[in-house]
Every structure is written in C-alpha cells, then in structure tokens.
Amino acid sequence: MTKKQVHLTLNLQSTGRHDAAWKTFPSTSDWVDGIDYFIEIAQLAERGKFDGIFIADRLGGLDKTGRVRPWRGLDPTVLLAALARETSHIGLLSTNPAIHGNPFLLARQIASLDHVSKGRAGWNIITSQESNTLQALGKDAVLDSETRYRAADEFVSIVDGFWKSLPPEAFVGDAEAEVYIDESLTRPVDIQGEFFSGAGVLPLVGGYRGERPVLFQAGTSRASKEFGARWADALFTSQRLPELGRAFSDEVKSLAEANGRSRDSLLVLPGLYVILGDTEVAAHARKAELDELLALEPLIATLSEYIEFDVNGLDLDKELPYSSFDSPASTSHSTVRRNQLVADAKNRQLSVRQLLFNNLSGGQRVLVGTPEQVADDIENWVDTGAADGFTINIDVQTSGFEAFVDGVVVELQHRGRFRREYEHDTLRGNLGLPSSFTSHGLVNA
Known part of the structure; x- marks a missing residue:
C-alpha cells in the first residue's frame, strides 16, 4: 500500500522562530539590508523539496515585538516576487488581509x-x-467575529470574481478583425457589497495557465473554520496535542464536505517548531543555550496574559495549579490558545519554567529531538489523521533549517513519506490539489 505523502511548508522567519535567535548572529544587516539571506533560505527549502514558503506577516507599524527582536518588515509579495526568479519549484505564499485594503489590487x-x-x-x-494594524491603517472600528468573516467572505468573493473575469479562451488574437480579446467571453465583476465593491475585468488572466492561485488560511474559531472550509485549499493551525489535531481536521474536512468538496481537497498543516540535535541530549542542550539568552520577566507577563492567570506568585519549578482552570465553551482565539497551552503543559507535565520557554509567542507545538524522533512524530500525526503535513518553524536560520533538510527530510524520504523530486511545476500540483477548473463548490462556480 502506498504510504500517504507528507506535505511541508516553511514559515520564513527573519532570523528564526526562537525569540533569541537574532542574538546568535554576528550582524543583523543580512536580514535587514540584503536579499541574499532570504534567497539562501528559499533555495534551501527547494533543495529540501518543500511545498512552499511563506512569511506570517503581521500588517502594521513597528510595535513592541519589533523593538525586541527582528520581525516581519519586508512586504511579503515584493520579497516573494524576487525569490521567484531565484527558484523554480517552491511555492510562494503571500500573507495579505481580507478585511483591509482593496480586492482589485489584491x-x-x-x-x-x-x-x-x-x-x-x-x-x-x-x-x-x-x-497595531488598525492604527497603521487609520482605522478604529473592531469588527465582531461574525461581521469580520462576513466582510472577509465578501472580499474573497470579489477577488475570486476578478481572477475568473478574464479566462484564457477570451484571448482570440484575431488580427484581421483587430480583436485581441473577445469581450463577449469575459466575465466582468459587478459587486456592490456591504463592505467592499468592485466592477470590471482584471487586465490579466487570474492565474498562470488559467488556474486560480492557491488559498491558505488560519484560524481556530467556528466562524474561521467555516470560512476556511468554503474558500481555502489548505489551513494553517496551531495544535499542540494529536487528539486536538484530529478533532480539528475532522471538523474542517466535514465542513468542506458540507460545501460540496471532498475531504482531500482541504489540507491541514499545523505549525511545528523543531529544534534538532544529533542526539536527544544535544537537541535539548541547543534549546537550553538559546533559552538562556531570554529574559524571564517578559515571558512571565506573556504567559500570565495568555492563560489569564497571574504566574508571578507561582513556584516556577512546579506545575500549574490545574484545579484553578476551567474550560469555558467559548471558541474565541484567546480561549482556544489558553486551553491548548494548559492541556499541553498538563499532558507533558511541564513545570511553569518549562512552559515559559515553550514557544509562547509563536503558539506552535515545540518538538526537541533527533531527526529520527521528529520523523516518527510527523508520521504519527499524519497516519492518525491529525494532520496532512506541517508548517515548519526553525529555531535559528539557517543552521537549524540545514539540519532539518539534511536530517528530517532525508529520513522521511528513506521511509517513502516525502518526495525526492518535485512531481509538478506548480504549487497546486505539488500539493496534490484538484484543478481549480473542476474543483469544489462556490469557489470555482
């Protein structure tokens, strides 16, 4: 029986996922001033046969996070366009909002x-x-969850309409009749919505060879899942326990079916933050060395905020007082994040001190070990339906990523779980997604 293939994408952090990664660099100028650093990482991802790379961009001006570590400054689409000319197969995922901006421009x-x-x-x-985003964009209104996703749905509907507005068959090129594009074959957009509007025909085909660009999305609320099940080809998510991953995957794939799609047409790619060593002891030593570069007080403040509990008075070398936590029915992002952190800490019997260094700012599950141990974990999640693959976060670029490509990827290839060569020259093809011409429901109606 053919083993299910693992999908891998890379979260292209400025210097690495670990908040102290930048402190190990001899200079910060590489990521600030030069494209060469990002080219190196993109080409390394392509050597590792990754499906795609993306920057988890956070639109907005300089904030407190950007003042204490390198953050996401470059416009992702501009950067990815440059990387496109330096690569040939790797997917390029641009993070952009669907409740701010203009659908036509996007x-x-x-x-x-x-x-x-x-x-x-x-x-x-x-x-x-x-x-920070609202301030930079000159906005002050915060939309409730239902309104926010209604606005996003309208935004994406207009974008999708523009992408379909100039089909390849409209290019007739009739020199004798002096007709380059047959207007009768175009599909003009004319949407005057509650939040956004757009009319006309996009002056280029909506995607290469007429295929729609691939859509990714992230979120944990019910409204987010329903939105993703309607529009997305793949979902980023933060799941710290396999049983939570299985529940999430089953829910969103069932929602996709309710939208007239197949379960396989929606991929689930949880974040996975990997710290590697030749031995398990070496991997934990690498993490400890990085952790020692972080101040404890800001982490205590962050953990207190995330779990809605004052950590200052706790013994850092004991576990959380779990009897003090209830499990409210709310599915808001903050509640889901809190429950995930608490459940993960309890399951792994983490002390408060260990929890403080458990990737609070990123939210993704932390995995410390050897390439073989990481490959075992990835296989288990994929084989038990908790994921279709992972969005990989690396502690320090580029050393940690080189270890992942030469260790974990090679191990997965030996096990027959990951490609040795790209099978296709498009992102849609390499993700194994159906053609957008024949794909699901309302997205391609």
Missing part, C-alpha cells in the same frame, strides 16, 4: 506573482484586527 497582486513564478503563488488569507 487580485492583481497575487495573480501577478502567480504569473511571475509560473504557477507557484498562493494567498495566505488573514483577518487579524490587532491594534
């Missing part, structure tokens, strides 16, 4: 990236309303 931007990269572009849809 449609043209992502379609352009898809043409420049010859079918390797994707849009990572976000709906965040962080105060």
